[in-house]
Amino acid sequence: MIQTLRRHHFRLTPQRLEIVKVLAVSEGHPTAEQVYDKVRKKFPTTSLATVYRNILKLKELGEVLELGFAEGGNRYDGNKPYDHPHIVCLKCKKILDPELPQFQDLTRELEKSTGFQVINHRLDFFGICPKCRAKR
Amino acid sequence: MIQTLRRHHFRLTPQRLEIVKVLAVSEGHPTAEQVYDKVRKKFPTTSLATVYRNILKLKELGEVLELGFAEGGNRYDGNKPYDHPHIVCLKCKKILDPELPQFQDLTRELEKSTGFQVINHRLDFFGICPKCRAKR
DNA sequence: ATATTACATGCGAATATTTCGCATGTAATA
DNA sequence: TATTACATGCGAAATATTCGCATGTAATAT
Known part of the structure; x- marks a missing residue:
């Protein structure tokens, strides 16, 4: 990610580097707010707008994947910024x-049958994770 | 939908009936605002809050499917209120x-491999529809 | 090292979307 | 026709995200 930023001549500010780091090591696909909270541990004056601005930039550079949900509050993935299936726990939100592997490219088939030019996709499953199932 | 409302002893107000009708005949999965605009053609004093409240109710009754997107603004489907794949035109937003048919139940497989209890899913493709492709 | 400058940041205000509180209205039932 | 609990309309609140602008600072040139 840092390489990409450098390549595009964007400045490597401390806040930006920390946001990148948080996104890169994050598990469970954090919200913008969660990124904000972690970044503020190291740089307490960081503003939420800066987090959003940097996420937007990384999104545009293709380094971060944004996942929107009906309940509001987008989630971000800085590890695999390409389309891939997700499974969401409805209890703990992880x-x-x-x-x-069974989900190969239905895309080609779909393009043929609909006439659409398919650019990307989104596949999410929703349920209860093993840990939350055990809890009760 | 009306049967379902009646069965649950909800009142059949004119506004509610019109909202149901708009959702039932709608094509292309309207936004709440679009439902609102159509309902106001017949009942100009209808408020947006009423549209949201009724959509919420129908959602809870399983009669309407809500689709959330990262760009904000949910979309609603009153025709097929069960999980099914969508293909979104990035230009005209239809x-x-x-x-x-190739997308059978990967669900069973997924439950086995992850230990999740899967409750529902969401599969969307994004691209350019034939009409918009022709335009340029 | 220092100066320069364009990009980044922090802050609060603005937007957009959805929900809420509350007074009033009205569909369903008696 | 009266009753009552649910529904509506309105504006305000709650959420999530973006914007405007003054100030700060990383990168580059000197």
Whole structure:
């Protein structure tokens, strides 16, 4: 990510580097607010707008994937910024990346049958994770 | 939908009936605002809050499917209120329901491999529809 | 090292979307 | 026709995100 920023001649400010770091090591696909909270641990004066601005930039550079949900509050993935299936726990809200080899490219088929030019896709499953199932 | 409302002893107000009708005949998965605009053609004093409240109710009754997107602004489907794939035109924003027989239940497989109890899913494709492709 | 400058930041205000509180209205039932 | 609990309309609140602008600072040139 840092390489990409450098390549595009964007400045490597401390806040920006920290946001990148948080996104890169994050598990479970954090919200903007969660990124904000972690960044403020190191740089307490950081503003939420800066977090959003940097996420937007990284999104545009293709380094971060944005996941929108009906309940509001987007989630971000800085590890695999390309389309891949997700499985969301409805209780603890964690989002994992399951392996799903059966889901090959239906895309080609779909393009043929609909006439659409398909650019990307989104596949999410919703349910209860093993840990939350055990809890009760 | 009206039967379902009646069965649950909800009142059949003119506004409610009109909202149901708009949702039932709508194509392309309207936004709340679009439903609001159509309902106001017949009942000009209808408030947006009423539209949201009724959509919420129908959602809870399982009669309307809500689709959230990262760009904000949910979309609603009153025709097929169960999980099914969508294909979204990034230009004209229309949403269609493609046939996708290849997408059988990966769900069972996923439950086995992840330990999740899967409750529902969401599969969307994004691209450019034939009409918009022709335009340029 | 220092100066320069264009990009970044922090702050609060603005937007957009959805929900809420509350007074009033009205569909369903008695 | 009266009753009553649910529904509506309105504006305000709650959320999530973006914007405007003054100030700060990383990168580059000197």
